[in-house]
Amino acid sequence: xxxxxxxxxxxxxxxxxxxxxxxxxxxxxxxxxxxxxxxxxxxxxxxxxxxxxxxxxxxxxxxxxxxxxxxxxxxxxxxxxxxxxxxxxxxxxxxxxxxxxxxxxxxxxxxxxxxxxxxxxxxxxxxxxxxxxxxxxxxxxxxxxxxxxxxxxxxxxxxxxxxxxxxxxxxxxxxxxxxxxxxxxxxxxxxxxxxxxxxxxxxxxxxxxxxxxxxxxxxxxxxxxxxxxxxxxxxxxxxxxxxxxxxxxxxxxxxxxxxxxxxxxxxxxxxxxxxxxxxxxxxxxxxxxxxxxxxxxxxxxxxxxxxxxxxxxxxxxxxxxxxxxxxxxxxxxxxxxxxxxxxxxxxxxxxxxxxxxxxxxxxxxxxxxxxxxxxxxxxxxxxxxxxxxxxxxxxxxxxxxxxxxxxxxxxxxxxxxxxxxxxxxxxxxxxxx
Numbered sequence: 001x002x003x004x005x006x007x008x009x010x011x012x013x014x015x016x017x018x019x020x021x022x023x024x025x026x027x028x029x030x031x032x033x034x035x036x037x038x039x040x041x042x043x044x045x046x047x048x049x050x051x052x053x054x055x056x057x058x059x060x061x062x063x064x065x066x067x068x069x070x071x072x073x074x075x076x077x078x079x080x081x082x083x084x085x086x087x088x089x090x091x092x093x094x095x096x097x098x099x100x101x102x103x104x105x106x107x108x109x110x111x112x113x114x115x116x117x118x119x120x121x122x123x124x125x126x127x128x129x130x131x132x133x134x135x136x137x138x139x140x141x142x143x144x145x146x147x148x149x150x151x152x153x154x155x156x157x158x159x160x161x162x163x164x165x166x167x168x169x170x171x172x173x174x175x176x177x178x179x180x181x182x183x184x185x186x187x188x189x190x191x192x193x194x195x196x197x198x199x200x201x202x203x204x205x206x207x208x209x210x211x212x213x214x215x216x217x218x219x220x221x222x223x224x225x226x227x228x229x230x231x232x233x234x235x236x237x238x239x240x241x242x243x244x245x246x247x248x249x250x251x252x253x254x255x256x257x258x259x260x261x262x263x264x265x266x267x268x269x270x271x272x273x274x275x276x277x278x279x280x281x282x283x284x285x286x287x288x289x290x291x292x293x294x295x296x297x298x299x300x301x302x303x304x305x306x307x308x309x310x311x312x313x314x315x316x317x318x319x320x321x322x323x324x325x326x327x328x329x330x331x332x333x334x335x336x337x338x339x340x341x342x343x344x345x346x347x348x349x350x351x352x353x354x355x356x357x358x359x360x361x362x363x364x365x366x367x368x369x370x371x372x373x374x375x376x377x378x379x380x381x382x383x384x385x386x387x388x389x390x391x392x393x394x395x396x397x398x399x400x401x402x403x404x405x406x407x408x409x410x411x412x413x414x415x416x417x418x419x420x421x422x423x424x425x426x427x428x429x430x431x432x433x
Contacts, residue, residue, distance in 0.1 A: 007041035007326045012318060013072050013102075015093055016083035017050040017057050017065070020107060020134075023311035024081060024318075026059045031315075039322040047072045073097045079321050081314060082106040083134075087114060098122045098130075103325070105317040107134035107310055113208035113224040116215070120334035129324055129331045131317035136209040137162055137286045139309035140302040141316075146216040147332055150292055155217040157291040158256040159428065162209040164284035164304045165192040165200040166232050166252040170269075171282045173240050174249055180235060192284065202231035203252060203267045210254035213288070214265045218258050219338040222265060228345035230268035239423050242355060242394055243271050246381075249279045253428060257348070262341035264348045269425055271353055276429040346403030351380070351430065353396050354409060355423025360391035364417045368393065371415060375408040376400060396427060 012028065014021050028035065028045045035043040048060050049069035057065060066072050073080055073093040080097035082104060084090050090111055094104050095118070104123070106112070112119070112135055123130040133143050137160075146155070161167050165187055172183045184201065187193050192200075199205045207227040215222040232252050243250050253270040256263065272279045277299050281287040286304025291297055303309040324331055358364050365382070372379050378398040385392040397405065413421045 006036070009042040009044050010039065010079065010322045010325055011044050011046045011077035012079045012081060013046050013075060013077045014048040014081050014083065015069055015073060015090070016085070017048045017060060018083070019307040020083040020310045020314065021048065021050075021081075022057060022059055023307040024083065024314050025064075027311055027315050028318075029059075035319065035322075038319055040326045041322065043318070043322055046077055047075065049073070069093055070096065073102075074100045076100045077102055078325050079103050079105060079318055081318065082108055083310075083314065084108070085110065087111050091115060091118070094119060095122050098126045098128050101126060101128060103129035103131075103321040105131045105134075105314055105321060107132065107314060109135040109205070109208040109212060113211040115223075116212070117221060117334070124333050127330065129321045130333070131321055131331065132212075133317050134310045134313035136212050137288060137300070138302070138304040138306065139312045140286060140288070140300050140304060141313075142288055142300045143212070143216060145298075145300070146213070146290070147335075150290070150295060153292040153294045155290060155292045156258050158213050158217050158254070158288060159278060160210070160213065160254040160286070160288035161251055161278055161281050162213075162254050162286055162288065162304065163200055163203075163206040163252060164286055165194075166203075166206070167281065167286070168192060168284045169201075170232060170235070170250055170252065173235070173237065174244070175282075177237060177240075179237055180233065198231075201233055203229045206252060206254050206267045210256055210265050210267050213254065214256035214263060215336070217256060217290070218263050218340055219335045220263055220340040220342070221334075221336045222263070222342060226265055226342045228266040228268070232269050235269050236423070238355065239425060242353070242423065246271075246353075246394075246396070247274055248272060248427070249274055250425070251278060251281070253278070255428065258340070259343070259347070259349075261347065262343040264343045264345065266345055266348060271425055271427045272429045278429070346401060346406070348402040349399050350402050350405065351397050351399055351427035352377075352405045352409075353394070353423065353425045353427055354412070354421065356393045356395070356412065356421055357419040358391050358393055359417045359419065361417065365393070367415060367417060368395070368412065371411045372397065372408050375411060376404050377408045394423075402426075
């Protein structure tokens with residue numbers, strides 16, 4: 001093709017015409033000239049598959065709407081964009097698209113985390129691309145840097161705030177003293193919660209994203225079943241205040257780390273020092289902190305959800321896949337050559353915060369210290385709150401295996417002088433942590 005000569009028009013079909021799908025359609029139309037210049041060919045939207053074709057779709061031409069998703073997926077267009085969500089029928093439709101020779105762009109974190117291997121294998125078998133930048137952290141350019149920019153480096157750890165809803169809720173609890181039940185109600189009223197709120201507050205959404213991040217970072221196949229997951233519903237104002245008094249903030253973190261023995265991926269509420277870069281991420285924003293041997297520490301920050309931000313990431317993938325079509329090449333496929341063992345949460349080296357209600361009598365502190373020592377856990381800081389019936393101890397530990405810390409908490413709960421163990425949380429981000 002000579003300089004200035006355009007390739008044939010490239011066709012795009014959408015599976016899903018909701019919030020994200022309608023934004024993708026709008027951007028393709030409004031940015032048509034720029035897309036042509038960036039791709040080297042016109043980019044033409046040919047169909048939008050929806051569940052209910054009678055529902056008004058502002059901004060999408062009526063002749064593009066179809067309720068036959070199977071026909072749209074298998075139509076043989078250059079690029080199929082899947083923004084339906086869920087496992088089925090999304091998986092079957094994506095596989096049909098690939099069989100028909102279409103490259104696929106998807107934002108489907110749940111499907112990628114559950115069965116990404118099947119999609120990768122189908123893409124390789126049919127000689128098409130699979131891109132999914134929008135599946136994690138919305139508009140933040142994150143997955144491509146992991147896949148490509150850092151491909152010559154060795155990533156050792158990824159820490160991320162990857163669910164904006166829970167970050168909004170924990171920010172409110174920290175800054176305004178709002179209880180969990182009240183901030184949950186506010187998040188629901190604002191429309192921040194998923195249709196199934198447990199995906200947010202129980203950590204499942206973040207866990208799916210953690211699996212995707214870990215697979216790209218460590219070149220090892222990771223699925224949702226490999227991720228330890230714990231939500232924020234047990235976080236109390238007492239925990240928030242204790243964190244504040246110690247100079248910490250509580251965040252729901254996705255943590256993926258490479259150890260000498262393998263890979264550990266976990267999602268749970270975490271105390272972070274307020275000096276840590278992730279501690280200042282407020283409201284519904286996302287941020288991911290990557291540690292690599294040569295690059296050192298790199299942080300990615302921005303809006304992690306919403307129609308326009310997610311559509312921006314989708315369109316970036318569409319441009320890349322379209323360029324590959326014009327140039328006759330393919331992007332990177334699945335990289336699992338490391339095949340590292342995936343370890344359970346008990347193997348993780350963490351620190352703990354433990355909040356105890358105790359009897360205010362001689363020897364209590366010594367007995368509690370013995371419980372930690374008997375399980376191989378060293379105490380870093382102890383603070384006593386109150387006296388008499390209101391006596392309490394807050395303990396922060398040095399690093400130990402998560403398994404040892406869990407045994408310590410079980411041991412403490414069996415002591416006569418311990419009335420209740422009512423606050424247990426992992427601590428990250430301190431020097432040596």
